[in-house]
Amino acid sequence: MRAVWLREFGGPEVLTPGVAEDPVPGAGQVLIEVAHANLTFVETMFRATGFGPFRAPLPVIPGNGVGGVIGAVGPGVEPGMIGRRVVSGTGGTGGYAERVVVDAAAPIEVPDGLPLDRAVALFADGRTALMLIGAATPRPGERVLVEAAAGGVGGLLVQLAARAGARVVALAGGRRKTDVLRASGVEVVVDYRERDWADQVRAAVGGADVVLDGVGGEVARTAFDLLDPGGRMLSFGLAGGSWADVPEELAAERGVTLLRPGADPVEMRALTERALAEGAAGRLRPVIGQRFPLDRAAEAHAAMESRATVGKTLLDVG
Template identity: 45%
Template structure:
């Protein structure tokens, strides 16, 4: 098979498209002919050599990627033969191997893809979608809500805008540049603003006075300005800091009584079921299958994984970045 192999930590150019041995499914595993592989911002950090929240060090050489969708084409011992030929999607956890034409994973990680959902859409929902649904557990949105979504053209941001719109909330989305703000408006935002325009906070205040919820995956100056717009009893839900770290005093945006970090154990504790991550995955796929959430996608050929990483790091993408062999 062909795969993207990282032999040395460093820039995106270190992602090499090359021929490698086909993976062999072990007991309880399946091999998937990959039709779409998800690219996550964390992938770019791991590629550069930064460990981040990964539970174990990355061992080189490695095939990056943790989200795949495709067709089951081989079974390991003990796997029900009914899986063969099924369209499936799976999150591989922190075991890499997704940027490839073939990937192996445990059968219990599989979800059958609904008939009306494509491979790329399914792979977006299995990772980005489950995170969005996890974040949304922490707030009830309705017609009285005024929601501010920084990075609203991103994978998670697009889904948060859609969900808030369908809940009847007033939605303000921030994005960089006219193309992205147009996409945010099309996703359901009542007001789409360019965060590179220093006047955006004043426009929000003039139109709405204050906001009730900030969904923050950005951090940095945008987060500080967004938090300053929160009204009484407002909520600042933090799920990332792509601009700069904001927790533990990293920039002054994390405010006691207003801000809450919602990733990790806090999110899983609310999801319920014996496997909380799987609970969120099922919810995300169901929302997409029913058309309530529609992931935005930026697609790259598998061989152009380096270009996909560069685009993601330079904020030149819209929605979820997906590689297609």
């Protein structure tokens, strides 16, 4: 089968197309014919440095999220699973390939009416956005500042906060991203690459009640300063290169709560199923901004690292 290999850590060019042996499902496993692979920023960090939640010896086929059709099952697995459209994690590796084998309990069936590419776009980002918004609990009229609002998770957070009745302030870096957000109808859109962006937020809405931090670093610290007493801040990304550095003591002095939500595997699966159901109903709409064929995975990584991407980036495999 066709696959993409990582044989050494480095720039995007170290991702090289090649071939691999077709996987065969063992007892309690299923084989997925991959149509789309989900790309995340943490995968670019793993490729560059080996940093990340997964540890795998090189050489390895990267990729932790896929969507496709179950093509075969191993011993002890219900044959009726064959032909089901599913999304699934891979355990950390193997996703940048035409086929992948996973435990039979891992795949989640995609609801009727939801295209596979949108399901893959919602697989990781949808559950993350639902978890974050559930922890932040924005109330009608509250000012919710979403950083990296044109990204995969950020775009979904904008939708969820607006549906909760909040006043959304969307932060994004660059003209293309801010134009996309304005075109989608967001009330206040600000480019955080402009030096006076915090002043622009204050002029528009006065401050913030909730900050959903997807950038980290200096942007996150400035966003924290916009919070009024009683505000809440959650971090979900480090597009700026580092996590938010906000001391607990300072937050307490300001009357701000730093939230760090989490979920166990059972809860994460339930959040994923809910995200897919919301997508099928048209209430959660992922933006797929970029698509690359499997053998151009290096270009996909380069695009993500350039900070020029909008919404979700997918590898089209099938």
